[in-house]
Ligand SMILES: C[C@@](CO)(OP(=O)(O)O)[C@H](O)COP(=O)(O)OP(=O)(O)OC[C@H]1O[C@@H](n2ccc(N)nc2=O)[C@H](O)[C@@H]1O
């Protein structure tokens with residue numbers, strides 16, 4: 474038997490850093506949303522073998538136990554004492570180390586797929602709880618859609634039926650290490666976005682208020698190391714984008730648009746400036 478699950482990329486419409494915790498992680502307050510740029514995870518039972526075997530079309534993902542999909546399978550096997558082997562194929566579409574949670578989403582999709590393959594009947598909440606062992610973004614990726622996410626990333630409150638916008642993703646050619654960006658956070662320098670106001674804007678489908686309240690406390694930290702991100706933001710604004718922001722710890726920048734034609738125009742004009750540009754929609 475073989476099961477395929479989609480692993481959509483996420484963007485952070487808002488990200489606030491509230492403080493550093495005793496365990497070294499940071500307390501966050503975020504509004505996250507998934508977009509229709511997705512990897513595909515296919516799991517297949519291996520006969521007479523207990524191993525977790527990984528394959529991918531991408532040379533950018535580790536094909537070993539460091540892979541988030543591998544970790545997800547290992548957590549499932551250990552937690553439920555499963556003695557079966559599995560082959561996991563990662564069809565990679567989301568750029569790696571981009572602030573789009575590609576690896577976390579692969580882990581979440583692997584949890585969902587193995588839940589079916591091994592007939593475990595786990596709920597979304599139970600899968601998200603298992604996801605905490607793999608990475609901070611995995612619980613959100615188990616839920617997907619749009620959500621307010623707090624704590625280290627383990628508290629996920631879905632926001633129902635938000636209005637869907639067009640999203641232009643612009644990924645510079647370099648990647649960014651999330652731990653390194655968090656290491657450079659100085660709490661007394663952080664600019665705090667208003668995440669309550671942002672949630673109200675999302676709930677009320679108020680596009681103007683949404684644009685006013687887009688904000689990412691990590692943006693200034695990553696910008697200081699990578700000035701090209703500022704240039705991309707300027708270019709997007711000059712091309713007519715209404716609101717632009719860096720996603721997560723970066724370096725991907727996104728722009729939001731209500732109309733497809735305008736989004737297409739902005740997308741075309743930024744393509745000459747940056748190689749990796751995607752026109753997608755909120756899920
Ligand atoms: C910043 C965010 C925002 O959505 O996204 P990305 O930029 O990675 O996509 C996430 O919080 C990233 O989540 P994830 O990439 O799963 O992080 P983890 O693997 O758990 O942690 C990697 C490292 O980031 C730091 N970290 C992560 C989460 C958090 N709440 N506080 C932290 O300080 C820690 O140094 C940790 O060792």
Ligand SMILES: Nc1ncnc2c1ncn2[C@@H]1O[C@H](COP(=O)(O)OP(=O)(O)O)[C@@H](O)[C@H]1O
Pocket residue numbers: 533534535539540541542563568569570571572573574575576577579580649651721723
């Ligand atoms: N399935 C996977 N897909 C992408 N990256 C992975 C995966 N498994 C492990 N990684 C590693 O995780 C790191 C972060 O990758 P990714 O999840 O794409 O970034 P981000 O958290 O910035 O969105 C990379 O260094 C990569 O080597």
